[in-house]
Amino acid sequence: MDNYLKETKILNYSDGSIQHLVSTRNWMGMEIVERAKSIYDYVRDEIKFGYNLSDDISASEVLKDGYGQCNTKATLLMALLRANGISNRIHGFTINKALQKGAISGIWYMLSPKNILHSWVEININSNWYFLEGVILDKEYLTKLQAKNNDCKTTFCGFGAYTDNFENPPIDWNLNNTFIQDKGINQDFGVFDTPDDFYAKHQQKLGAIKKCIFRKIVRHKMNRNVERIRNGW
Structure with missing residues (x-):
C-alpha cells in the first residue's frame, strides 16, 4: 500500500500551500472516514468546476x-488524501465529448476530439475501494445547472455532466461510490498508482496546434460558459 501514499512530481503534497491547507483544516485530527469526507467535500465544492491549462x-x-x-480535481484530491494518510489510486478512461456540449460549442466543439x-x-x-468521480462539479454549479434544466429528472448529458439521475446524482460520499460523468465512459484504461504513470501512457488526442488553441482560447471560453451557468444566466 506504500505506493498509494507516495509523493510524485504531480502529487506534490509537500508543497507549502498544500501543507498550509492541511494544517488549517486539521484533517489529521479527524477519524478516517470523516477525514476522507471532509477532503472530498473540499475539493468538490471549494475547488470550482473549470478547465485548467492541462491535465498534468x-x-x-x-x-x-x-x-x-x-483530471485536475483528481490530482488535487489524491494529493490531499495522501498528505493525510489515506491510500488512493487513479482509474483512467475516455469519455464521449458530448457531455461537454454547452460548456463548449460551435466550431470549437466540432474540432475537439470525440x-x-x-x-x-x-x-x-478499511480495506474497501471506493470510486470518487462525483467530485467534479461543485454543488453551486450543479444546482444552477439543474435549475436551468428543471424539466429533466433522469438522463442528462452536457455542460460537464452525464448521469442517469440528474435530479439527484450520487455525488455525496459516505462509504459509497460517487458519479457525475460515468455514463459517458467509452474506454477503460485500468488503474494506475499515480497520475504521473497515467499521463506517461495516455494523453488527450490533440495535436500541437489544437493544444495551443485550447490553452489560449477554448478553455477560457469554456470557463466563461461555466461561470454563466454558476451565476444563473
Missing part, C-alpha cells in the same frame, strides 16, 4: 487556480 499540472497548481475538471481523457480517484478505507 501539479496538485499545488490546481490549488492555486482554485478550479479544475475531472473521446476525451477522463479519470476518477479510488480510495481505500
